[in-house]
Amino acid sequence: MLLEVEALDVRYGRTHAVKALSLGVGADEIVTVLGANGAGKTSLLRALQGLTPAAGGRVIFAGGDITKLSPAQRLRRRLALVPEGRQIAITLSVHENLQMGAWCRSDGDVARDIGAIYERFPNLGSRRDMPASVLSGGEQQMLAVSRALLARPRLMMLDEPSLGLSPLLVERLFDLIRALHNDGLAILLVEQNTQMALEVAARGIVMELGRGVLEGPALELSRNERLAAAYLGEARV
Ligand SMILES: Nc1ncnc2c1ncn2[C@@H]1O[C@H](COP(=O)(O)OP(=O)(O)O)[C@@H](O)[C@H]1O
């Protein structure tokens, strides 16, 4: 496993947001974390990136224990997060946002890699010197993913990337997730769009009130009646 999470706990004072959660992500895998609002999904991803301290448990990444490492140290080990709500710096230019994604790198290939992003996303290239506020919601999500890519991650975690996007842009986002996976990136995907997440992922885990309550191959989860009743709703048909 590229990422191994063992009995992770996250607490905010009396709120026990993540309770003894364990999961693994293989080097060539997409794993999805599902669950209602408040289930602890964001707390989990933030703890894995080191943005929120773990109150207990261990996080092993690429064979090393990263439980106590800073977010920057985890980024240098090539673990990157596309945060909830994108967190684009809207007053900075598109180009500056991308440069921020590479701040942890000391190699000379950043300009080349940004050029490759502009080839992949011409809408970003044509607006490179404009403030990121001119981008549409879909383009801002592409920018957020691109910024994370510039850390050259081995594992990318995405926190509800489809939130607020039109159905067409959601399709394009999931196409991008598939393409990144085909390029060799491992992905840990937190989604509200349960059906699409289970289509793209190999395995899934469902969180309720901080706990992992259901786990298995995506195909099995998509047929699970309990999950269907709770989260799939009409989106299933
Ligand atoms: N910074 C915080 N301080 C206190 N409580 C928080 C904080 N962030 C999240 N929580 C609480 O932790 C629980 C899990 O929240 P969160 O991880 O955001 O869930 P999700 O992403 O699944 O919606 C919720 O009860 C939420 O109110």
Ligand SMILES: [Mg+2]
């Ligand atoms: Mg969340």
